[in-house]
Amino acid sequence: MSVNMKDVAELAGVSLSTVSRVINDSNLVSNDTAYKVKKAIKELDYQINESARALRTNITNLVGIIGAGMDNPFLTKTLKSMEAEAIKENYNIIYGDSDGELEQELYYINMLKQKKVDGLIIITAKFSEELIEMVRSIQIPTIFASGYIKNPDLAAVTVNNVKAAEDVSDYLFNFSDHFGIIRGPYKDSVASEERMIGVSNKYREKNVKLKKKYISEGDFSYESGYKAAQKLFKNNNDLKSIFSFSDQMAIGAIRYCYDNNIQIPEEVSIVGFDDIEVARFTKPSLSTISQSGAELGVKSMKLLLKLMNNESITNYKEFVSHKLVIRESSKSINTIKS
Amino acid sequence: MSVNMKDVAELAGVSLSTVSRVINDSNLVSNDTAYKVKKAIKELDYQINESARALRTNITNLVGIIGAGMDNPFLTKTLKSMEAEAIKENYNIIYGDSDGELEQELYYINMLKQKKVDGLIIITAKFSEELIEMVRSIQIPTIFASGYIKNPDLAAVTVNNVKAAEDVSDYLFNFSDHFGIIRGPYKDSVASEERMIGVSNKYREKNVKLKKKYISEGDFSYESGYKAAQKLFKNNNDLKSIFSFSDQMAIGAIRYCYDNNIQIPEEVSIVGFDDIEVARFTKPSLSTISQSGAELGVKSMKLLLKLMNNESITNYKEFVSHKLVIRESSKSINTIKS
């Protein structure tokens, strides 16, 4: 049907092998023949058949990404920069949306294995034995992004959740002797777990008891943040500040305050987590932990490419930088001291 | 290396062909043998080699999506639902982010052609002769999503921009005899062009001259909306309402108003376009044209699957439904009439 290497070979008057060599930049072909072949390729508009090549070489130039919800505004940047980084090295991306469901993750892993992807990035914050076992069994270079995983032989890129939560806690203790927390799911969310550890650390350091009523659970969505705020205010009448484990939940919470005439930051300060794009434009704009989704993407993909090229890797765990950005949703420290 | 069909055939004591038939659900194999083969497959944990299959059949079960910026919050829903729809029919997705750049688009099209994708969706609002010619030449079923394209033989799924803009205009004329417009790029943005047509239609209908100073250009980003609003207020001191061609720009504009003490909706009403998720949670929440990104994704992918299966297609142009959603950023009509 379409033109293949044989056609090129015939037109150029050389053998198949020679054409292949030219295409793969082998240096054992003379300039003259290389020129002839290239001319023939152009003339026929020949394009290599990647399926055939993949069959022979077992290399597809495909990287699989299994993501926990492409509609998560933080992850979109991550995904985008992963793709950009991959394409630089001539890899295409196959994306599968797991919605954070283990079953979906396993399904996609299996599928991508059949598709013979050269590498795999799994974006998830939930780890189960089953998932880890599966990853081990497929024998494909794999990176876990966005969630920290303990096993030392598994590569992971993630934000330092404990430290970031400590930073926020430190900041919020400036305003009051305790603060409310809108955390992520209790179930399987390592990110939430770790952020809670950071919070606990600081409560302990300050010698304040971290009471259950300070904590409300959400699922990282706008909606759940609204509800969590509602619960928090119902259970506490002396709340001066809130730490929300995602910007989306923080924006939901802000909206709750607005609907209930609670002034931000005069009455309550709110700090989020992620620094999604809209955080600068909400009213009030949102104080938050800025973790670069782009950095997460770039670092993950770079690490994966190393892994795929069998480069020696000194560090299987990488952290993405973060910093606390103060905007209008929380009092600045200056304001307080004065 | 890995176990292949031959191994299965040997273990099951049948021929290669038979194994292949079992795998492909051919009905010309007896129950007994089918059972033996399936048992062998399970025992060896055999997985088909998709590269080999693709080479032979020219079918990859891969759909390419070339998108104009995965970090656009409206498109993330689209992408997500495209993926969901594809996976139902066992297609995986290769995603390439073109950022709306023609050069990138051409690059990806070529790449995906080599990867032998079975179908292609191009998400773009800019059409050039070059792009169209390229799409024609590759001979792969292709859908244009999110931008309307005139050529009757090219399939496209898009929101009815003209009608939607008319709806918004109708609504805004309730408040005042003219309104400001934050439009998208002048260059190559068919969506912007069409929305302007809708606006013009209504201005004409109302016998109002659509003056240049009512119009300000943005690039659909938050930032550009902020600046466009600034320009609009500088050039007009009697502005009662604004129609922004994207929610992101609208949110930027709202932020500008807030920074400059302009009350919304008391002094100015603002209506956006897209209904991105955060629109319900901003303060004030955003009136907007709700076009379902999910619907766009589902319809595009369904149409593509039809095209790929050579099903007869009666309609090469499909519209995604839209509706005007009134929230806090604009006066309700009741408020006005009273």
Next chain:
DNA sequence: AAAAATAATGAAATGGTTTTCAGAAAAGGT
């Protein structure tokens, strides 16, 4: 000028499926 080393090329095997064609076995019809 002969021997040795190097460079350039081609033939053929290989990767793992699907599919056509032909043949064997079983079922059906008289």
Next chain:
DNA sequence: ACCTTTTCTGAAAACCATTTCATTATTTTT
């Protein structure tokens, strides 16, 4: 019992590139 279908199975070709090995042509060394 014999012939005709029908059902099932296997051998072999095809898909298209890469790569090993062998061979020829060219250059270098002595």
